[in-house]
Structure formats: structure tokens, C-alpha cells
Amino acid sequence: MSEYRVATRYAKSLLTLAHQKGVLEEIHDDMQLFAKICSQNRDFTVMLKNPIIKNHIKSKILKTLFKSKVHEMTLLFFDIVTRKNREKYLQGITEEFHVQYNALHEIGMAKVTTFFALEDDLRHDFKQLIGQFIGKEQVELEVETNQDLIGGYILRFEGKQVDESLRGKLKELKLKFS
Numbered sequence: 001m002s003e004y005r006v007a008t009r010y011a012k013s014l015l016t017l018a019h020q021k022g023v024l025e026e027i028h029d030d031m032q033l034f035a036k037i038c039s040q041n042r043d044f045t046v047m048l049k050n051p052i053i054k055n056h057i058k059s060k061i062l063k064t065l066f067k068s069k070v071h072e073m074t075l076l077f078f079d080i081v082t083r084k085n086r087e088k089y090l091q092g093i094t095e096e097f098h099v100q101y102n103a104l105h106e107i108g109m110a111k112v113t114t115f116f117a118l119e120d121d122l123r124h125d126f127k128q129l130i131g132q133f134i135g136k137e138q139v140e141l142e143v144e145t146n147q148d149l150i151g152g153y154i155l156r157f158e159g160k161q162v163d164e165s166l167r168g169k170l171k172e173l174k175l176k177f178s
Helices: 003-021 024-040 042-049 055-066 072-083 087-104 120-134 166-177
Strands: 107-114 138-145 153-157 160-163
Touching: 003 024, 003 072, 003 087, 024 042, 024 055, 024 072, 024 087, 042 055, 042 087, 055 072, 055 087, 072 087, 087 107, 107 120, 120 138, 120 153
Parallel strands: 107 138
Antiparallel strands: 107 153, 153 160
16 A cells, blocks of 8 residues: 555544544644654654564654654544554654645645745745735745756745746756757
């Protein structure tokens, strides 16, 4: 089974259960914490994916790290995932959980890549523009800077991409002339 399918199924199950139990916000915060730790600590992610380390050891590590920081349901979820030998998918599960959470709350997701860091007012304008375009009041905007763009921006949302960067325009010109 593909990693995406596993992550989707586990995330959907956790989201449904958390919603039924009325602890969705707490579990979402826990998943965000887990994703943050994975993004900041490569060794932790490698440990989860390492087939040499036994499942019960990974389970103990997860319990030790998160026991006082997360909801009891999250700890039980980590335990189930490690018993099923799916701990290598935990990072993908947390990412998919966030996507499904946003879909449930009708929060749009977008990513903008610019040459420079966006100020708050420009970030707000991007959110508002995207929200109007996709028909959602709330938009979660991920901002990335890339010095190779020279200027302008690249905007990605709902499978679409708008390239208004100078690098993109130069590539277009190059294709027209060749």
C-alpha cells in the first residue's frame, strides 16, 4: 500500500474519532507539534523510519517525548501505529491530518514563494485575494523566500500555479525566441 493511502486512512480515522470525542482542536495541536519536531529534528525522523530499531523501542521513545505534552488519545494513536508497524508513516499522517482538518473547517491552503520576505499587510492581501478566488473565508498561507526568482512571486493553491516571477517571465521569453 502506498504511503499516501496509509497516511490518508490513519489521518481520517484519527480525525473522525477526535471529532466524535470533542477533542479535535487538542489533537490537531498535537499533530502540529509532532510535525514541527519532525521538521526540526532529522534524527528523530530517521529513527522512526529505521527498520533496525524495534517497534517497542520506538513506542517507548514516543511515549517519553510526548507523555506530558499531548492528549491521551494522541499517545494511544502513536501506540497503535507503532504496534501496526506503521511508525515510518507518522510524519505523512500528521501532514495529511492537517490537510483533512483544513478541509473540514473549510480553510484554504496556499503557498507563495517570493524574492523577499512578505510584510504582514502584503501577506494579508494575498490571503484575501486567494480566499476570494477559491471562495473560502480563511486561508492558510505558507510563505517561502527564494533569491533565484530575481523578483515577483510564484503562487500555488488547489493544484494551480501562478508564476509572476521575473525568472518565469525570462523563461517564457526564451521559449518564444527559440
